[in-house]
Amino acid sequence: MTDRKIATYICGGCGLGDRLDLNQLEEIARIENKSDIVRTHDFLCNSEGVSQIRKDIDDEQVTHVVIAACSRRAKTGAFAFDDIAFTRANLREGVIWVRPDSEDMRETTQDMADDYLRMAGAEIQYMQQPEVDRSEDSNKKILVVGGGMSGMTAAVEAARAGYRILLVEKRGRLGGTAASLWKRTPTREPFSDPEDTGAGELIALVEREPNIETFLNSAISRTSGAPGRFSVDISRESGGTRTENVGAIVQASGFTRFDAGILSEYSYPASADVVDQHELEELARSAGGGRIKRPSDGKEVASVVFIQCAGQRSEKEGHLPYCSGFCCNASIKQAMYFKDCDPGIDTNIIYTDLRTPGNGEDFYRSAQRKGVTFTKGSVDAVSPESDQLNVSFTDLILDEQTAVNVDLVVLATGQVPNSGVSIELEDAAEESDRNAKTPDADQTAEVPVDSILNLTYRQGPDLPHLRNGFSDSHFICFPYETRRTGIYACGPVRRPMDIAQAIDDATGAALKAIQAVENAALGRGAHPRSGDLSFPRYRKEGCTQCKRCTVECPFGAIDEDEQRYPLFNEARCRRCGTCMGACPVRVISFDNYSIDTVGQQLKAVDMPDEFDEKPRILILACENDAYPALDMAAHQRREYNQFVRVVPIRCLGSVNAVWVTDALNAGYDGVMLMGCKKGDDYQCHFVKGSDMAHDRMGKINDSLQQLQLETERVETYEIEITDVDRVVELINDYSRKINEIGMNPFKGF
Amino acid sequence: MNDNNTAMIDKYRNSFLREVEDNVEQGEWVKMCMQCGVCSGSCPFGPHWEHPPQELFMMIRAGKRDAVLGTESMWMCTSCYNCVVRCPREIPITHIMHGLANYAHRLGLAPKVNPTRRFAKIFWDNISKNGRVNETSLSIKLYFMDGYSAGVKRAVEMANTGLGMFRTKRLNPLALISYKGIENPKQLQSMLKKAREIEGRRKGYPG
Amino acid sequence: MTDAVPTNETILVVGAGISGVTAALEAAECGKDVVLVEKSPSVGGRVAQLYKYFPKMCRPLCGQEINQRRMDASRRLRLYTMAEIESVTGEAGNYDVSIRIRPRYVNENCTACGACADAVEAEIKNPHNLNLNAVKAAYIPYSMSYPQRYVLDPSIIGTDDAQKAKEACQYGAIELDMEEATVEIKAGAIIWATGWNPYDAAKIQPYGYDRYDNVITSLELERMMDPSGPTGGRILRPSDNREARSIAFIQCAGSRDQNHLSHCSRICCMASLKQSTYISEKYSIDSDATTTIYYIDIRTIDRLEDFQKRVQADEKVRFIKSKVANITEDRISGDVVLHGVNTEGYQRYDNQHDLAVLAIGMEPSVRAGAVGSGIAGDKSGFIQADANNGAIFGAGCAANALDVNRAVQSATAAALRAIQVVNGVAATEAGS
Structure with missing residues (x-):
């Protein structure tokens, strides 16, 4: 703090000079904000203005810069300074573009601008340029868990980019499920015939690749650390453990077969001639391109029916509610096993919706050309009849109940992710254990699931599951978003998929692992605050070991040390500030974002007294959705109330209750918290910030009531980035409401 | 729908599909149908079909031999080709419909009282006699195919049209008495007979 | 953004839709120099025209905000807008690329004041x-x-x-004499992420897109749904600007059709289901707006199945298994009449609707053959991975008919393939 030299630059462009009293702003910058340098420029973002700033940084050793001009989202190319701490007072989108240009409004418009400059001045006083935490001994090795197609692909692709790989496979051989397939669905034009699986080729590549070290019959028995410094115990089945350090992890733990045993209506496993797709692959492999024989008596199969969606897309107990996606193509492929050998064999695929997206349509047509027949129908039962199987079904086109007799029935069952322990289920189980233990609980208790990674994290041993047990990303735009930084799932553990998709997916995951080790070495944050060099620090002497930060961190970044103090793993951290928001004693902060950088801003606002009839409303706006929405409202010159003061925040989860109580104590008449959508389809890029804020503010309501303040004085909103009209309406409605309620009685105390 | 006409053994097995592929013109396209129904919706005679084309294709796959070959449906086809140009699988549906009709007819399974089928037969007899269509005798045959009084009634109804055609030399009443066809119709007839024999032998048609 | 001079270790990304932006950012955040080239005046591409994403019903602009911040923060990325690739010569690890930049007539002084x-x-x-x-x-x-x-x-x-x-303009931002310019750069690897175009609906003659006002495409509907779109979020019939109450969706409009696109475009089922929820919710107060979805197969793979079930439970949405044969217009009302056969049990229909929406198929904006001679493509023109492609990699919908999530996966994978090449170049240069 000793060498702090603050410079403030006030722009007069875009009408700022016409609408605002810049001299007054200069005075505030100089006197109230204690800026060492104050300059006004009539066009700050042009090269001359920017080079003036640059010159002051270089020649005058300016360390802290306030730019009072447009929104922090505007002219980002011009105002980019990596070597100093800087903030921006939003006078354009935040003030003159949302207020009418009229004489009677001039005073309140100036008030707004003055306040924003004061706020920026207060913020910069408490802001530091984050220290770069480059770690010289950061580890760039990548651990790949799972030696199937996904894992091998991730290993080979990362190795080809020059990274060292540890590849750990549970079984005694590489290749996973793919190695037990006869063929795979085609991946290339003309997409007409089954292709070689490619597993053998890939195994050979793995074995040849000097950058890959393979561990067979091995599993991960412990994972601790953070990106750039994970410590992993690799345990052999036969005993013996090796501890390795790695920088990032790709989890390609694949899937297990759906247990068709519950499909007794299809005579599985009662009849040996009812098989699932995996068993058919085995039959095809042993036939080696020749005639496939049925398991019961070795008779060559002359007729076969494929039942799609067996135990899938169904709400029945024990069934999979989702569609595994690959199985239509897989059945088409398997029907070709028969047809390619002898076109005289009858192959019938019974489906409800045939799902062959993309070039799968070519494969579908090719199968029809080969004489595979397709029947839109729903199968009720499969039962043995003389030496055949009777498949009874409804033909949905001919609208009749009917049946067919065949030698073999193949059930197209789905993929079940091998995703380890479900943290959510574990929590729920603990909960129900505590509540009521039913007498037959032991009977229904499921077989304990083995963890894949055995993370020593406070928040559980595996990647959190999204839905149906898959370790997928919640986000559409960011499929590699992970809630455990540095650990990336790929292949069927993330989503049901076929080999071609798994290969693409694994290549992407390999890139993310590489990115994680590179970022860790530079101390940079990952998505969504890419490149952020700050990370949370805490004042140990103030900490009460309440564990809220460790529990609430959406990314499991905070462990507890032996003395039960929080242990921050900075490279796991995503810089959202949820821990800071959670801390009841306010000991957690970032260099460039802290209790003070926000707290002092809101206190810096000039608070008119009760009789001025100038209420003050504080808006804490999520920087990703609400703040851009406000900007866009400004671009459209939408007008909103002159008494609001907006502070952008990283996430509603970072809002510490003290800001709200401080605001009310300081005399604000209302506080609007604007976060993003919560709930199952949450849009918070820090997972549960909005949810938590709603929770925490619920608690604040109690305190408000104790203080005999109206609960309406603090409101929480879900705002989408496109809610341009709505955000303006909300502000204006809220302002009216505050007018009705009246001024905050604490004003002036 | 009645499912009794198909033996259990043949249901949804490919025996009838193969029979169609082997014996019906363009029959090998039947298996390419994906049941979208655009053909059925595109047919101008659609409402009159007992089983529209896409349904016939499904019935063939389901092995409903008697129902398919005995239906009047494919005799409804007017060769407008709407279905063919719209079919996303480029299936020559019009040709298959005629092929199915022809096959049913050859097997003696076609419906006996279907007007389209009767017209087709009259037309064929007419053209194969002289090698050219004798429109006058064709019209007379058509008018009177349901008996004398129905024929007179129809002729009276159409009298004005007939007169008009006569005036513009489109219809020659003398053709009833003497019609000059191709030079050697006997030759044509023996060619057709031979072709029919070959086809019948190859496809195993009765007689 | 960067001022670094592109070298053989630079990765060129063509197209700044979500795939291109992703590929560029993922590579840049691995420490690689990237040049990103976009034909239009702004990044964003096709997804910027979407109102919401399925199945989360979130806003594409939300992810774009994050990606824009990532671009702001990146010191390794250089963006050219209004720019197109004129020529590429050379080989993997050593390409010479010529980029043609159309005049914007507005320079970087622009403050967007309007x-x-x-x-x-x-x-x-x-x-x-x-x-x-x-x-x-x-x-x-x-x-x-x-x-x-x-x-x-x-x-x-x-x-x-x-x-x-x-x-x-008070800032000297407008340069009326700005001329087309050409920039020559070096690149070690090229990611082609030029995305997709909707299939030309007028080519599907029986549906009369070019003849009937009230036949629109799914993309046009998407723009109408957007509150900031041309109708302010209302679904207005083009013929009379009346709010549409009965809306028909025609699936596979162009897709799965040998006369048009032989592939399945993958996204259209979910797109229509998504749009049907908008209709149900948008007009839920009046509750008389209905949707009818005409389909061959509903293709909602993996957890998207949940979404289908949700829509199927909505009694305001009707499903008819049928490829619509043709559309006619009721001259007086301007309504569209859909003709066809429900193939589940053979029921003929002539259904009158206010508006017909063609769930239009996807074709690559730039066909593989146009990317470069010898670049492998499938018959629809999507770029296929191929050893003969050198270090030119397809990403996103330039490479396949993909939804956003899968396009981003594809782009991330492409970034690594490009990095492998430039790392190879770096290793060779360090060794020499």
Whole structure:
């Protein structure tokens, strides 16, 4: 703090000079904000203005810069300074573009601008340029868990980019499920015939690749650390453990077969001639391109029916509610096993919706050309009849109940992710254990699931599951978003998929692992605050070991040390500030974002007294959705109330209750918290910030009531980035409401 | 729908599909149908079909031999080709419909009282006699195919049209008495007979 | 953004839709130098025209905001807008690329204040809204344009309007004599992420897109749903601007059709289901708006199945298994009449609707053959991975018919393939 030299630059462009009293702003910058340098420029973002700033940084050793001009989202190319701490007072989108240009409004418009400059001045006083935490001994090795197609692909692709790989496979051989397939669905034009699986080729590549070290019959028995410094115990089945350090992890733990045993209506496993797709692959492999024989008596199969969606897309107990996606193509492929050998064999695929997206349509047509027949129908039962199987079904086109007799029935069952322990289920189980233990609980208790990674994290041993047990990303735009930084799932553990998709997916995951080790070495944050060099620090002497930060961190970044103090793993951290928001004693902060950088801003606002009839409303706006929405409202010159003061925040989860109580104590008449959508389809890029804020503010309501303040004085909103009209309406409605309620009685105390 | 006409053994097995592929013109396209129904919706005679084309294709796959070959449906086809140009699988549906009709007819399974089928037969007899269509005798045959009084009634109804055609030399009443066809119709007839024999032998048609 | 000179270790990304932006950012965040080239005046591409994403019903602009911040933060990325690839020569690890940059007539001094747009009178069709409305000829492409800079339509250059725009700008941002420029760069690897175009609906003659006002495409509907779109979020029939109450969706419009696109475009089932929820919710107060979805197969793979079940439970949405045969127009009401057969049990229909929406198929914007001679493509023109492609990699919908999530996966994978090449170049150069 000793060498702090603050410079403030006030722009007069875009009408700022016409609408605002810049001299007054200069005075505030100089006197109230204690800026060492104050300059006004009539066009700050042009090269001359920017080079003036640059010159002051270089020649005058300016360390802290306030730019009072447009929104922090505007002219980002011009105002980019990596070597100093800087903030921006939003006078354009935040003030003159949302207020009418009229004489009677001039005073309140100036008030707004003055306040924003004061706020920026207060913020910069408490802001530091984050220290770069480059770690010289950061580890760039990548651990790949799972030696199937996904894992091998991730290993080979990362190795080809020059990274060292540890590849750990549970079984005694590489290749996973793919190695037990006869063929795979085609991946290339003309997409007409089954292709070689490619597993053998890939195994050979793995074995040849000097950058890959393979561990067979091995599993991960412990994972601790953070990106750039994970410590992993690799345990052999036969005993013996090796501890390795790695920088990032790709989890390609694949899937297990759906247990068709519950499909007794299809005579599985009662009849040996009812098989699932995996068993058919085995039959095809042993036939080696020749005639496939049925398991019961070795008779060559002359007729076969494929039942799609067996135990899938169904709400029945024990069934999979989702569609595994690959199985239509897989059945088409398997029907070709028969047809390619002898076109005289009858192959019938019974489906409800045939799902062959993309070039799968070519494969579908090719199968029809080969004489595979397709029947839109729903199968009720499969039962043995003389030496055949009777498949009874409804033909949905001919609208009749009917049946067919065949030698073999193949059930197209789905993929079940091998995703380890479900943290959510574990929590729920603990909960129900505590509540009521039913007498037959032991009977229904499921077989304990083995963890894949055995993370020593406070928040559980595996990647959190999204839905149906898959370790997928919640986000559409960011499929590699992970809630455990540095650990990336790929292949069927993330989503049901076929080999071609798994290969693409694994290549992407390999890139993310590489990115994680590179970022860790530079101390940079990952998505969504890419490149952020700050990370949370805490004042140990103030900490009460309440564990809220460790529990609430959406990314499991905070462990507890032996003395039960929080242990921050900075490279796991995503810089959202949820821990800071959670801390009841306010000991957690970032260099460039802290209790003070926000707290002092809101206190810096000039608070008119009760009789001025100038209420003050504080808006804490999520920087990703609400703040851009406000900007866009400004671009459209939408007008909103002159008494609001907006502070952008990283996430509603970072809002510490003290800001709200401080605001009310300081005399604000209302506080609007604007976060993003919560709930199952949450849009918070820090997972549960909005949810938590709603929770925490619920608690604040109690305190408000104790203080005999109206609960309406603090409101929480879900705002989408496109809610341009709505955000303006909300502000204006809220302002009216505050007018009705009246001024905050604490004003002036 | 009645499912009794198909033996259990043949249901949804490919025996009838193969029979169609082997014996019906363009029959090998039947298996390419994906049941979208655009053909059925595109047919101008659609409402009159007992089983529209896409349904016939499904019935063939389901092995409903008697129902398919005995239906009047494919005799409804007017060769407008709407279905063919719209079919996303480029299936020559019009040709298959005629092929199915022809096959049913050859097997003696076609419906006996279907007007389209009767017209087709009259037309064929007419053209194969002289090698050219004798429109006058064709019209007379058509008018009177349901008996004398129905024929007179129809002729009276159409009298004005007939007169008009006569005036513009489109219809020659003398053709009833003497019609000059191709030079050697006997030759044509023996060619057709031979072709029919070959086809019948190859496809195993009765007689 | 960077000022570094592109070298053989630079990765060139063509197309700044979500795939291109992703590929560029993922590579840049691995420490690679990237040049990103975009044809239009702003990044964003096709997804910027989408109102919401399925199945989360979230806003595409939300992810774009994050990606724009990532671009701001990246010191390894250089963006050229209004730029197209003119030629590529060379080989893997050593490409010479010539980039043609069309004049924007607005330089980086632009503060996006909008004075030029106020001054200009001429209007052009608004490409962001698929020409459904008009915009001033000095315009910012859409609310979240990046870079946030205006552009002058070439049609006004040389007119009084252009002069007015220039005079209105206080910052010297308008350069009317700006000319087309060509930039030559080096690149070690090239990611082609040029995305997709909707199939030309007019080619599907029986549906009369070119003849009937009230036959629109799914993309046009998407623009209508957007509150900032041409109709302010209302679904208005083009014939009479009346709110549509009975809306038909025709699936596989162009897709799965040997006469048009032989592939399945993958996204259209979910797109229609998504749009049907908008209709149900948008008009839920009046509760008389209905949706009918005409389909061959509903293809909602993996957890998207949940979404289908949700829509199927909505009694305001009807499903008919049928490829619609043709559409006619009721001359008096302007209604569309859909003709066809429900193939589940053979029921013929002639259904009258206010509006028919063609769930239009996807074709690559740039076919593989046009990317470069010898670049492998499938018969639809999507780029296929191939050893003979050198270090030219397809990403996103340039490579396959993909939804957003899978396109981003594809782009991330492409970034690594490109990195492998440039790391190889770096290793060779370090060794030599």
